Amino acid sequence: MLRVQLTEARETLLVTLYGRALDARATRPVLGDTMASEAVNAIDFDFATTHITPRMAPTVAVRAKFIDDWVREFLREHQGEATVVHLGAGLDTRVWRIDPGPEVTWFDVDFPEVIEIRRALFPERPGYHMIGASVTDEGWLDRIPDGRPTLAVAEGLSMYLTAREGVTLLRRITDRFNGGTTIAFDAFNRLAIRTQKMNPAVRMSGATLHWSVDHPRDLVRDVPGLRLRDAVVALTAPGSELLPRGTRVLSSALRPFRPIRQMSRYLRYER
Template sequence: MRTRVPVDLTGAAQTMLTTLYLKALDADFDRPVLGDRFAKDAAHLIDYDWHEIGITGRWAPLVTVRTAQYDIWTRQFLAVHQHATVLHIGCGLDSRVFRIDPDPRVQWYDIDYPAVVALRKKVFPPRPSYHLIAASATSPSWLHEIPADRPVLLLAEGVSMYLKQHEGVALLRRVVDRFPSGELQIDFFNWLGIRSQKAQTLVRRSGSTLHWAVNDPQDILRSVPGVRLLAAVTFFEASTFPRAPAGFRSMRTLLRTAPPVRKALQYHRYAFGPIQSPALSSPVEF
């Protein structure tokens, strides 16, 4: 039996424990949204009193619908680009590289704070063509470690809202400027999601502060030259939303008359560089 791993994290990095816990709970549901057995195994391995999180499995779809949607988009990208580079920033304890199980020809980089990377090394095993980089997502230096000779997929799930707008825009511009082609797959809170942060248990308990609000894909198209929209959906419009329990599905009808609430959680997908194949997703009008 492997020795359980203690954790000591603060601030935004602490939120990854909650997302891991919710994914682990989802894995045991009769009808899981994500079904992430790797998350369940990791949660068992970590020495932590999960009851201290103060959140129950009923809220799991807020995390798992998003993660399952980005898994689909990741697989679509890699189906077209077998020799790609994946930059998974703010990876936390997400097990996407194991769920996706990419071809060894894909160079996959998980990037997060040093304490998070150290924890990942204790919780997850190594695998071919898989790399860990201990750095802040907004630091310009780590990007120079990545060869720029392949199409790139930037994955940023649950990251943008913790950045300031100028930091987030600069990050996206650096990726677009450095690589010949690729995609940006990133989720956002709108203005309501940012303003309601004091009511969000996850944010409040971690002591984090949310900053960057994106209300519409045009905010990104205006700020990051060279990108084009492939898809933009809300939580309720995600292709994985129908997997959520009936209680969540009923909310979609109730919130049709409250656009700011309905659009609080947004999942965006952009491409840049030469058009090499037909788009795999169609944009959804906001």
């Protein structure tokens, strides 16, 4: 068994990993990420402390599936050579779920101590690289080739950055890649940041959430060259029909209240 000792934002990866593992063990999984289930079996950690239950697991799985589908769409649109940069990858096995062809180069980026755990848990694969760095550091982007269509994708990361760090990161990404860039990530609004103590990942880890994106178009102003392709409300996004009935009933009751409806959104920008 692999002992892991992570704190704050790094520890939250265990919450989402466990959500995907429980989904994989369900009778009718949404994502079916059996590698996540195997990883949970291999890690010496009391996953009950995540407070994620089988009933909550589809919420994690639906988000992962939605973002997986954007990655697949990007790879279809850019057939041939392309680069995927997966930021704040945690212990997500997205590269195996997508299983891209040999013409795709894939980078998973997370803090060095997280990458160390990834290396212990997951096998290598051709075209797949890991970078141990904070996404807020300068320098790691130089390790990624430019001149090819590039997708920067992140799930459950933006809210752990400050607004300044987030905007700087988006600027660096758009400046760096000159072969066409797509940036896809989920973002919280101000209400989600204000009510963060209700978020199981925050409660369990003691992490603090900072960055809210209330108006996705503001980033077009803050990051020269970026244009907004999609801003999709997570509660009603494709795949949300797979959420448990209780969540769906609640979400349709809350739909008229815009700040509640927009607590979490999937954003896709292009350059």
